[in-house]
Amino acid sequence: MEIEVRKNVLGKNDRLAAGLRQIFADKGIFVINLISSPGAGKTTLLEATCTRLKDELRLAVIEGDITTTRDADRIARHGVPVYQIETHGACHLDAKMLEEALSRFNLDELDLLIIENVGNLVCPATFDLGEDAKIVVLSIPEGDDKPAKYPGIFQRAKVCLLNKIDLLEVSGFNKESALGDLREINPEVIVFETSATRGDGMDVWCNWLKEQVAAKQR
Numbered sequence: 001m002e003i004e005v006r007k008n009v010l011g012k013n014d015r016l017a018a019g020l021r022q023i024f025a026d027k028g029i030f031v032i033n034l035i036s037s038p039g040a041g042k043t044t045l046l047e048a049t050c051t052r053l054k055d056e057l058r059l060a061v062i063e064g065d066i067t068t069t070r071d072a073d074r075i076a077r078h079g080v081p082v083y084q085i086e087t088h089g090a091c092h093l094d095a096k097m098l099e100e101a102l103s104r105f106n107l108d109e110l111d112l113l114i115i116e117n118v119g120n121l122v123c124p125a126t127f128d129l130g131e132d133a134k135i136v137v138l139s140i141p142e143g144d145d146k147p148a149k150y151p152g153i154f155q156r157a158k159v160c161l162l163n164k165i166d167l168l169e170v171s172g173f174n175k176e177s178a179l180g181d182l183r184e185i186n187p188e189v190i191v192f193e194t195s196a197t198r199g200d201g202m203d204v205w206c207n208w209l210k211e212q213v214a215a216k217q218r
């Protein structure tokens, strides 16, 4: 019974997400769905990304949190269009929430849409939002065992941002072990080592985003 209900919910979400994916294709908008544990650095990465890309690309951000507009307020300070979804309890965004949020934007004037999902490594992994790429952020202080323990999101991600790389020396994080597990789960995944606060890897990451936008609009 529980399995049936879950299948129906996911089926409905997948149909809605397919519709959104078609809209994004028609409008030539490259869309990423940023997923991580709470505090891995998603919003800080987005702030650093906005600083670098806002004059080159027409970008917008949709924030997902259980409650508060704090993350959207942080993005708004960079002069980038942003809308905050408050899920009031739900541990992930779904396609219906995204569809409603999209009505706040003029989709004819966007190249790149970045969705920051609710901080959670499990639930957001299975809810398609019509995105081109799921991006998982693994931060160094979380520990090198996370890809092996939470394989679902690491398997579905196109890119893994290994964030807070500035803390590598003091953390005891075994990078070889984490990357070994990651490659076993997802041999195709692209890894960028980043420090959102210090700036490491941000240019490589932003160049990748620019290439994806160009490819989508070709």
Ligand SMILES: Nc1nc2c(ncn2[C@@H]2O[C@H](COP(=O)(O)OP(=O)(O)OP(=O)(O)O)[C@@H](O)[C@H]2O)c(=O)[nH]1
Binding pocket: 036, 037, 038, 039, 040, 041, 042, 043, 044, 045, 071, 118, 119, 120, 163, 164, 165, 166, 167, 194, 195, 196, 197, 198
């Ligand atoms: N040392 C270091 N700290 C970072 C880095 N990136 C983010 N932080 C810090 O990590 C903390 C959490 O960052 P956020 O960007 O709010 O994390 P988040 O993933 O958006 O958190 P939620 O939205 O609550 O899930 C803040 O204190 C950031 O300053 C980094 O690369 N290095």
Ligand SMILES: [Mg+2]
Binding pocket: 042, 043, 044, 071, 116
């Ligand atoms: Mg955040």
